[in-house]
Amino acid sequence: MIILNDPSSITHPDIRRLVQQRFSGIENCQAILVEPGDSIEALEQAIEWPILHNLFDDTRYGNEDFAPSFEALEDHGYCYELVFIFSDDGGIELFIPKTEGIDAELLAMCASHSTKTLPTPIDPLVAELVSKLDENMREAFEERAAIIEFDANLPRDHAECLALLGLLLRHPHLITAQK
Numbered sequence: 001m002i003i004l005n006d007p008s009s010i011t012h013p014d015i016r017r018l019v020q021q022r023f024s025g026i027e028n029c030q031a032i033l034v035e036p037g038d039s040i041e042a043l044e045q046a047i048e049w050p051i052l053h054n055l056f057d058d059t060r061y062g063n064e065d066f067a068p069s070f071e072a073l074e075d076h077g078y079c080y081e082l083v084f085i086f087s088d089d090g091g092i093e094l095f096i097p098k099t100e101g102i103d104a105e106l107l108a109m110c111a112s113h114s115t116k117t118l119p120t121p122i123d124p125l126v127a128e129l130v131s132k133l134d135e136n137m138r139e140a141f142e143e144r145a146a147i148i149e150f151d152a153n154l155p156r157d158h159a160e161c162l163a164l165l166g167l168l169l170r171h172p173h174l175i176t177a178q179k
Contacts, residue, residue, distance in 0.1 A: 001038045001046060004031040004095075013156070014078045014119070015095055021120060022081075022093060030092045036101020043106075047092045049084050052109055061109045068113055075114040082110065118142060122157035126164050129175075133167075137174065141167050 002009070007023055010016035010033060019031060034043065044051050052061040055069040071091070072083040079098055085091035096102060096110060118138060121127040130141055141163050149159035168174055 001035055001043060002033040003046075004033055012078070012097060014076070015097060017122065017156075018076060018079070018081065018119075019095060029090050032092065032094050034094055034096045034102060034106070036099060038103065040103055040106060043094070047084065047094070049086070049092070051082075051094075052105060061105065068109075073110060073114045074117045075110070076117055076119060080107075080110040080114055121145075121160045121164075123161060126157075126160050129164060130160075133174065137167065137171065 004010070004019060004023075007016050007019040010019060015033070019033075022029075022031065032043075032046065040052050049055075050058075050069050053059060054065075054067050057065075059065045059067070061068075069084070070082050071085045072081075074081045077098075080094075080096040082094040082096060083091060084093075096106065098107065119142075121130050130138065133141060141160075144166055145156070145160045145163035148154060148162050149156050152159070154162070
């Protein structure tokens with residue numbers, strides 16, 4: 001596990017971007033990047049909080065009475081973000097990559113208890129405009145941005161700008177409020 005003090009040390013670009021966004025908006029919160037080979041026991045010892053068992057009665061994940069002890073668990077597609085809030089003074093965020101070598105039981109628990117989220121576009125103007133899209137248009141934007149990024153081998157921020165422009169060209173009502 002890596003205790004994150006500087007997101008620039010993260011090699012996965014999407015996880016690095018997510019952590020940078022979180023660092024800019026969070027105070028009194030420690031961030032940890034889970035690495036392949038990290039055991040649940042080591043993670044629980046590091047955060048001093050249960051991950052795969054109930055806080056009060058020790059019921060383990062997999063039991064029908066299991067109740068997670070985290071505040072939020074989001075699926076970002078490439079990783080899970082697990083948030084524990086201990087008090088008004090702070091908490092811990094775990095960033096769990098969806099990669100080989102990550103504890104299988106941890107990934108299974110994350111998959112079964114997470115909420116799917118869409119990434120926030122990198123450019124603030126694109127992010128603001130995309131936040132106004134309905135679910136279908138947002139899905140079209142994400143799909144187009146991914147295609148442009150990978151097929152044209154462009155940086156994600158450039159691909160998002162082009163995807164938004166393409167969407168607005170095909171659906172000008174999105175900015176004029178006329179259909």
